[in-house]
Amino acid sequence: MFHTQSDVVFVKGLKVEAVIGVYEWERVITQPLLIDIALETDISRAAISDDVSDALNYKAVCDDVSAWCQTIQAKLLEHLAGQIADNLLAKYATQKVTLSIAKPTAIKPADAVGVQITRHAKASSNDA
Numbered sequence: 001m002f003h004t005q006s007d008v009v010f011v012k013g014l015k016v017e018a019v020i021g022v023y024e025w026e027r028v029i030t031q032p033l034l035i036d037i038a039l040e041t042d043i044s045r046a047a048i049s050d051d052v053s054d055a056l057n058y059k060a061v062c063d064d065v066s067a068w069c070q071t072i073q074a075k076l077l078e079h080l081a082g083q084i085a086d087n088l089l090a091k092y093a094t095q096k097v098t099l100s101i102a103k104p105t106a107i108k109p110a111d112a113v114g115v116q117i118t119r120h121a122k123a124s125s126n127d128a
Contacts, residue, residue: 006040006095009056011065018069020080020103027073033101034112035065039088040096056092064091077101077115085119095121 014037017030039056046055068087074080085097102114 007043009039009041009043009058009061009094011035011037011058011062014062014065016066016069018080019073020069020075020077022075031106032104033069034104034114035069035084035102036100037061037065037088038098039092039094041092041094056094061088061092064088077103078117081115081117082119085117089119089121 014035016033016035018033019027019029020031020033021027039061041056043055046052064087065084068084069080072080072083074083081099081101084101085099088094088097088099096118098116098118100114100116102112104112106113
């Protein structure tokens with residue numbers, strides 16, 4: 001599924017209705033988005049404790065991503081993806097985010113069109 005040497009918490013196929021697009025008609029309707037998220041994080045503590053407080057909460061991730069999509073109302077998927085990735089890196093204990101956003105109704109002959117990005121957490125000054 002994901003090619004990584006790290007632990008990953010993932011969300012596949014998150015469905016969100018949001019304002020997205022550059023055309024005037026797109027700015028007055030919502031369109032479906034399908035979002036896949038991979039968050040590289042250390043899950044060893046949760047694996048030992050079996051306690052949700054030691055885990056990256058994927059329900060909270062889904063709620064946040066849905067809310068951000070609806071609030072941002074981006075014109076471009078590229079902008080939306082970048083904003084979501086930045087927000088995930090800022091809010092959650094993750095070193096790397098890979099995110100894809102698809103617009104399944106954008107191009108009739110295609111199942112979907114979209115973008116995929118990968119962003120890394122910035123090293124803190126304490127890491128030096």
